[in-house]
Amino acid sequence: MINTVEEIVKKAYEAIDDKKGEDIAVLNVGNISSMADYFVITSASSERQVQAIAHNVEDELEKEGLYVKGKEGHNTSRWILLDYGDVMVHIFHSEEREFYNLERLWKDAPYVDIDNLN
Structure with missing residues (x-):
């Protein structure tokens, strides 16, 4: 059972990694936004893979009793956003990730080493 926000992040990260998400960043x-505590960002080389990653994240978190509060982008599968409240999962097609470059937009947010996340 998941009890902390950090455990949600780890479970989402693992679900992304299971489906070969590329360049996973947390x-x-x-400290700089009231919309969430963590962004988990990844990319994929095809729309099919973007969908597969999103479905796996949802499935794995549902097994833990966590359900997505909102999701956007399933129609085009170029950028799918899964909103879990304190954790937002962004799954990009590689081209969209480069274009929108969330890491640059949120440059004041520190990167988190998933292995050291408590």
Whole structure:
């Protein structure tokens, strides 16, 4: 059972990694944003893979009793956003990730090493 926000981040990260998400980044945005504590960002080389990653994140978190509060982008599968309240998962097609460059937009947010996340 998941009890902390950090455990949600780890579970989402693992679900992304299971489906070969590329360049997974975790940003701690809690000190600079009121919308979430963490962004988990990844990319994929095809729309099918973007969808597969999103479905796996949802499935794995549902097994823990966590349900997505909102989701956007399933129609185009170029950028899917899964909102879990304190954790937002961004799954980009590689081209969209480069274009929107959330890491640059949130440059003041520190990167989190998933292995050291408590």
